[in-house]
Amino acid sequence: FRNFDVIYGYNAAESYALAIAHLADRIKGGKAFATPWPTxxxxxxxxxxxxxxxxxxxxxxxxxxxxxxxxxxxxxxxxxxxxxxxxxxxxxxxxxxxxxxxxxxxxx
Missing domain, CATH: 1.10.101.10 (PGBD-like superfamily/PGBD)
Known part of the structure; x- marks a missing residue:
């Protein structure tokens, strides 16, 4: 969550922070989202x-x-x-x- 908070502090949009954090996770070999966005x-x-x-x-x-x-x-x-x-x-x-x-x- 600390990384998310730092990214979110740069651009206060949940979708932006989530996308950048997820991209970083994927680059280092992480898996795709397990839960869909709460639309x-x-x-x-x-x-x-x-x-x-x-x-x-x-x-x-x-x-x-x-x-x-x-x-x-x-x-x-x-x-x-x-x-x-x-x-x-x-x-x-x-x-x-x-x-x-x-x-x-x-x-x-």
């Missing part, structure tokens, strides 16, 4: 990633700087919320999680 849950724009980080920070997760860059702290917070919500725990910031976290808590 049923579109990714987030940089503004939406900032919003997601804000929502996670407001729930007490130690995000650090709200910058729209999904690093280790953000991924851990995403995984914690995915687990709490009964979602697949993959640490991926997507529209489904953002939409769920935008909704007011029950009883409000």
């Amino acid at each position: 049923d849950d579109p990714g987030l724009s940089r503004q939406e990633r900032r919003e997601l980080q804000t929502l996670l920070a407001n729930r007490g997760h130690p995000i650090g700087e709200i910058d729209g860059m999904i690093g280790a702290n953000s991924r851990q917070a995403i995984q914690a919320e995915q687990k709490r919500l009964g979602m697949a725990v993959d640490g991926r910031p997507g529209q489904k999680l953002l939409t769920t976290l935008r909704a007011p808590p029950p009883g409000r």
Whole structure:
């Protein structure tokens, strides 16, 4: 994941970082992807990633700087919320999680 984060820091597009990291793995003899891209849950724009980080920070997760860059702290917070919500725990910031976290808590 550290290599992915470095590549992602250069160009904050999941598809770009994933493609470059996968290309590097393939060049060194790695296998093709074992799981297809989760096309049923579109990714987030940089503004939406900032919003997601804000929502996670407001729930007490130690995000650090709200910058729209999904690093280790953000991924851990995403995984914690995915687990709490009964979602697949993959640490991926997507529209489904953002939409769920935008909704007011029950009883409000």
